[in-house]
Amino acid sequence: MALYDNKYWLLSHIRNSFISTDDTGMCELVMSGERRDIQTHLKSMEPFPDPESSEDDEDDFESFELQMDMDFKIRERSNTAAQIEKLELARKRSAKMRNIKWEHTQDSATQDVDLFVKKDVSHNKIQQNKTSKLSALIQTHADTPKNPFMEYAKFDGTGQVNIPTKKYKIYLTMLPPQQRNYPMPVCCISSSKVKELIGLILLKFSYNYGTANLKDPNHYGLYITEEDGEVDSDFPCLDYREPISKFGFNCLGLVEHKEGTKSVSFPDDSTTLFTIEEMNRTRTISEKSKADENKQMENDIQAVEDHNRLMEAPLYHSFRAFMLSKVKPKIEVNIGVSGERIEIDPVPQKGSKLLPFKAKAISHPIDSIADCEITDIRTNRTCFRIVYGANSASIPNSNLDSSFSSSTSSSLQYPNTTSYKNYDFESNHVTANDLVQKVKLILELKTSSTRVEYLATKEKKLQKKKSFHIVK
Amino acid sequence: MTIDSLDNDNIILATGGYDHTIKLWQTHTGICTRTLQHAESQVNALEITPDRQHLAAASYQHIYMYDLTSNNPNAIVNYEGTSKNVTCVGFQEDGKWMYSGGEDSRARIWDLRSRNNQCPKIFEVQSPINCVALHPNQVELFVGDQNGIIYRWDLRTDNNEQLIPENDAMILDVEISPDSQLMASVNNKGRCYIWSLISGVIDTPTKMIPKQKFEAHTRHTLKCKFSPDSNLLATTSADTTARIWSADHFTLLQELKQTESQRWVWDTAFSADGQYIFTASSDGNARLWNVKTGVMEREYAGHQKAVTSLAFRDAS
Known part of the structure; x- marks a missing residue:
């Protein structure tokens, strides 16, 4: 093999072996940039360059099997396992299903006589214009206002197939304390943004508790929350413009922001949604929550003082x-x-x-x-x-x-x-x-x-x- | 009828499309009550069985049957054996058999009475079938194909008769009025053709006499449907509207249009009294409209992709 006395080939072989056996991708990251430098360096070191070899594999220092791509990622796992799992699932599902295959029988003699019976349509009475159940239903519910969060329904991940979804446990802090103990399960498609998740939560909320007192999704923030429902206020809420896939937490708390804290940057377009009566109701709610807020503030000050003391403790x-x-x-x-x-x-x-x-x-x-x-x-x-x-x-x-x-x-x-x-x-x-x-x-x-x-x-x-x- | 008895129990609205799910809706609130999984392909057509127990979904190479009475999100019966897309599906009024048409150029009759399709029947045409309609007399099928031919297929004799309303135009839908007086057909040029039907006694076939032709839409007209009292005809189109026509002179009564987001309107269904109409659109929403006023009453949002088919069964 002429290749084994070709030092370029040998060098390249060694380098490729390094790269291909290193699963972290670090070797690739370090080595792939310096290919040219080494080549020219070797050339200059050689007193009598061999004209033949320099012609041959000048550009082919890498092995043919390895494709060097420019994004240095960790090598992807083969998806065989996932594929097998998928097939298995499909098999299980189809086991529960009755399969009826089309078989074409030639003998029409077996045909049932009563299968195709002509119905006399000459006396086909058309029913009178009696109000149907749908019409009655729609007419009695004619005053029902349109759910303002309906546009977020399409981010619901329940029952979706072939789309990645994320499941969340959402604690709703606007509920009275005795109802807050259990989180609301929400399944959302992974590609949605935090604001859309908030909208979906509000939609689900409105199914159970009505739309009264609810505001535009911009007025709410999702906070990282403990499994027991305690909202972690040390961290800011998830940025409502970011896709939810960015955040790994699956236990979150929905908190209504107070006026003037967060709503500065977005236009308030929720005003038309609420009647004066509802405004009053929201006010009582917000007063109540203001008390909470004060308490929260005190706690915060306490926390800061504790923190300072902790920081100063090692000082003489x-x-x-x-x-x-x-x-x-x-x-x-x-x-x-x-x-x-x-x-x-x-x-x-x-x-x-x-x-x-x-x-x-x-x-x-x-x-x-x-x-x-x-x-x-x-x-x-x-x-x-x-x-x-x-x-x-x-x-x-x-x-x-x-x-x-x-x-x-x-x-x-x-x-x-x-x-x-x-x-x-x-x-x-x-x-x-x-x-x-x-x-x-x-x-x-x-x-x-x-x-x-x-x-x-x-x-x-x-x-x-x-x-x-x-x-x- | 008291308000208490007004629930959604007997009203079935199902929508399906390109997101591989079929959704069932509470009609008056717009809440999706159930999502059925249709993982293998898009939904081409939906139909509810006459006994309201099952929902048939026409898809690629299969017709899947879902149980509407249980909570099982997966299909319970799989009718297979077609080589291409099944484009339409329907039932004999007593649920004795099911008919289907597909892109494999075949219309089929599936026997539903026995467990294993004892008595299938097949009708082959020259090009992919877009639509099949059953005459109320339950023995004649009208099959529309991509070559622009409408076939009248007599199920008892297997005889057929052909109609070519317009050259170089695909038949996209064909529909017989419930009172058996009219047949409507729409094509990809937006035109709608109307025939008067004269029902034959006993064994004589139905006669079709050309009655009228009109420009229903400027682009593809995708579906046409008569109201249950046969007084109205609804057409849906790629021009993002649905239109309602009077069935006596075919004058435009109402245009159902929602300019902000509505895209191609694929499918439609009337309420039993013809006062309301549902539409399904590519923007992922189904909508309910008041026929008289043309006002949109409800919106059914939740699909990720285009909604191309809907099935509706009213209660009285």
């Missing part, structure tokens, strides 16, 4: 408190809390030298902190406790520290895991609350192994206690 902040101990007098300390560590510095006191022991600064990395909680609330001060894992090295193990551990460690020692020790402090209510909350937030953010273990042992202990009670 120092608190003033008194450290308590059973054996020693209380010392005033500065507790510095940051995302990395907790530092406890004794505040230099007048005449501190007179104290029988020396108070040293303590520092614990935040990873060793297991818990922080309020233990006691009194009239003018609050006691709180910081629990830490003793195995994790607390940096300067001062005599103060050790003396504390000796006094308190007994209560919280577990044989198999780290032993936990604690510091007890007291402070005024505000400081104590702030500190505890800050430390808790940091712990939540970091979730160190110490904390996890601590919580686990605590849980175990609680259960033990419980079972003990039951036995008793």
Whole structure:
């Protein structure tokens, strides 16, 4: 084979092998652009280019089987499986169907005589102009206004064949709360836009609850919703101009937008739909929903504050408190809390030298902190406790520290895991609350192994206690 | 008749077309009550059986029969054996047999009484069949084909007689008035031809005497239909309108037109008293019109593609 000593061919073969075995398409993406460069590069490297080979396969560096197309996608799966499934379905369906085949029989002798009987039409009485049922029905329902959402009926996906459809669970927030518990199933053709889906939902809604109080689809938004029907207001509603296929969520909530929030950009053409009476009704509805809105607003503000606190939690902040101990007098300390560590510095006191022991600064990395909680609330001060894992090295193990551990460690020692020790402090209510909350937030953010273990042992202990009670 | 008894139960309106579904409608609200699946092809024609139990859909190579009394969305009977599109379907008034015409140039009689089509009958013409109409005497079929020939096929004797109303024009529809006095036929040039029919006694065939010809529409006239009292004739057309003509002098009484969206009007049906008329259009909607005023009363929206056929059965 002349091909095997042709380095262009070999190179191209290797490259094609790379491309064809790589299902992610990455090789193709990287390699297909540089074909020409490599070719010219090889040419310039060759001292004596072989005139024959350069004539032959100058342009055919790719294998013949591989077609390089310019959109680099992941290779498509063969649709054989889908095809088989389709056939299977058709087979199943036809099993339920009676098939009658046309068979042409030549002998007309078998023909039934009574099959073709001539009917005498000469006395064919034409019925009188009695009102038919349809006419009566239409006339009695003559005042029924045309459903304004009827134009969206064609986006209904139920029963469609050969068209991709999407099924949704829609929670309708305009319903009274007791009716809101169950979502309305809506099936929509996949090619429709969000606005058209909203229109379809309103159409289905109007079948059950009438068209009163309903507005143009532009006044509504579809929000991502939990399976339990709670509308997730953290995300904006789905853009009503986008096709629904863009969004993967299948549980959505329909929410009516308040005046002036969203309707700015679209012309309001729904005004003609409503009589004054209906306007009044909508007003009461909107007042009600305004109360909801206020509540919602408060919640939002709360959420923002929480969020801010969460964001600021790892920042350094120092608190003033008194450290308590059973054996020693209380010392005033500065507790510095940051995302990395907790530092406890004794505040230099007048005449501190007179104290029988020396108070040293303590520092614990935040990873060793297991818990922080309020233990006691009194009239003018609050006691709180910081629990830490003793195995994790607390940096300067001062005599103060050790003396504390000796006094308190007994209560919280577990044989198999780290032993936990604690510091007890007291402070005024505000400081104590702030500190505890800050430390808790940091712990939540970091979730160190110490904390996890601590919580686990605590849980175990609680259960033990419980079972003990039951036995008793 | 009290309002309470006015429900949609006995009124059947079915529409079908190119989106491979057949929809059943609540006539006074425009709500689609059921969607039947017709996955394999478009729907060429729809017809309700005389006993109101079944719906026949003429499609490519098959006639499917759906059960109207159950909720089964799939066909329950499949009549197969035709090689091309089945273009029309209809029933003998007692439901003894079904007739069909197709693009395979054959009109067929399907025996419905026995479970397996004991006694089929076939009538072959020279070109694809567009339409078949049954004379109220139940023994003569009028078959219109693409060569522009109307055949009168006597089912008892198998004799046939040919009419050529106009050269180089396809017969798109043929219709006999319920009082057996008139026959109407429309072609792709928009013209409508009317014959007076003289019914023969016992074995003598019906005689057709040319009565009138008029320009019903400027483009293809797709369907023609007499009102149940035989006083009106409705024609539908590619010119996006349907027209209602008086059946005595064929003067235009009403034009059913909806300028915004209506496209080709394919099929039509009168209410039992002739006061209302349904139309089916390529814009995907069926519509209900008041015959006297020409006002559109209802719209039946929900089809994804053109609606090319409808079947309606009123109750009294």
